[in-house]
Amino acid sequence: MTTENSVHEHAVQLAHVMSAICTRTLNHFAEEAKINGESLKDAFERYEIDYAWHVLGSERLREATLACMAQRHSLVATEAQKASLAGILKSAAEAQAPELLMSFDNEVPEKLADSLCAAWAGRPLSPVSVQAA
Secondary structure, eight states: OOHHHHHHHHHHHHHHHHHHOOOBOHHHHHHHHHHTTOOHHHHHHHHTEEEHHHHHTOHHHHHHHHHHHHHHHOOOOOHHHHHHHHHHHHHHHHTSOTTOEEETTSSHHHHHHHHHHHHHTTOOOOHHHHHHO
């Protein structure tokens, strides 16, 4: 793989991550908790909310993506593929505004596993398969 292809693949995969996440500000999240009649603390615990950059940069999200690759696609990632995954998630974390929150239940692992496995197999990922993930 050439450097140009590698940079392009990284950008494509980063776009998949960015389209899969759902972020909120603290004020928006607090308003949702209020509407649901729960305390902010209870809402944070129930939804496992943290800063988006922390969630995206977490070992938990990397491991969940690797598990999806194995379960959904029977792919055990190589060290190079693991490094690529870590780079994509690091870039996504760095792109987040410091005040944005997200939960660990976003569909990032599933969508990223699907798109990476398709790219590594040399198949284009269609918009339909992204939505179905």
